[in-house]
Amino acid sequence: MTRPAIVGGLDIGGYADHSALSVLSRQDGIDGDLWRIEAVHKLPLIRSAKEQVEILQPLVGQLDALAYDCGGVGQNFIEHMDTANLQYLVPVVIVGGSSEPHIHKGRVVVSKRRLIGSLQSMLAMRELDIADNAPGRDELRNEMVNFIRVPSGRHTKMEAKQGAHDDCLLSLSIATLLCRRV
Numbered sequence: 001m002t003r004p005a006i007v008g009g010l011d012i013g014g015y016a017d018h019s020a021l022s023v024l025s026r027q028d029g030i031d032g033d034l035w036r037i038e039a040v041h042k043l044p045l046i047r048s049a050k051e052q053v054e055i056l057q058p059l060v061g062q063l064d065a066l067a068y069d070c071g072g073v074g075q076n077f078i079e080h081m082d083t084a085n086l087q088y089l090v091p092v093v094i095v096g097g098s099s100e101p102h103i104h105k106g107r108v109v110v111s112k113r114r115l116i117g118s119l120q121s122m123l124a125m126r127e128l129d130i131a132d133n134a135p136g137r138d139e140l141r142n143e144m145v146n147f148i149r150v151p152s153g154r155h156t157k158m159e160a161k162q163g164a165h166d167d168c169l170l171s172l173s174i175a176t177l178l179c180r181r182v
Contacts, residue, residue: 004064004087006038009175010056011167012074019043019052020167021059022140022175024128035128035179040136040168049073053080061085067092067174070107092174101177108177115173122176136168143169 005026013019021041027034041059046052060066060081068078070091083089091107094115101110122128130137143166 002087004178006063007035007065007067007175007178008060008063009171009173009178010060010066010068010074011171011174012052012069012072012077013043013045013167014073015047016045018045018165018167019056020136020171021056022136022168022172023059023063024172024175024179026179033127033179035122035176037128037130037134037137037140037172039131039134040140040172042136042139042165042168049077049080052077057081064088065178066090067108067177069094069170069174088178090178092177094170110177112170115170115177118180119169119173119176122179127179128176140168140172143167 003026007024007026009022009024011020020043022037023039023041024035025038027036041056043052043055046055060083063086065088066083066086067090068074070078071093078089078091093104093107093109094112095109097111098113099111101108101114103109119128130140
């Protein structure tokens with residue numbers, strides 16, 4: 001199987017939370033792979049999984065690989081999509097804490113801290129850039145600015161500021177798992 005050239009990360013929202021799909025393409029770089037954010041699609045609040053599938057299916061059909069948040073409402077969501085064309089379909093469980101990513105029952109288990117840290121690392125090492133005309137670019141930038149660490153007992157939580165969202169940021173972070181692991 002060839003390495004995927006176009007990957008996606010899907011954060012699946014519920015009734016009061018947006019779903020988002022980030023699409024990245026692999027660029028051949030001199031010092032290794034460079035990944036470009038081609039689009040970040042944030043869906044409007046939609047009540048039914050069927051409506052979400054109707055919007056997402058044509059986008060997912062263009063991917064070689066997809067990683068998706070399979071926790072919460074995402075657990076059964078992917079069963080409604082046609083994923084036969086994908087080289088890789090990777091379920092991801094996002095947990096608290098800061099434990100190392102690992103595989104459990106066929107799913108990648110990763111803490112939100114490690115997930116965001118991987119994205120930050122790729123940005124810092126210039127392994128990831130964003131296309132100038134990428135749909136959703138401004139929304140993603142806004143979410144990055146409004147994503148904060150909040151003290152929570154002996155630890156800190158990573159989340160969007162009150163009233164802000166993190167759907168695009170999480171979908172991008174989920175996609176970066178495929179950039180480094182596949």
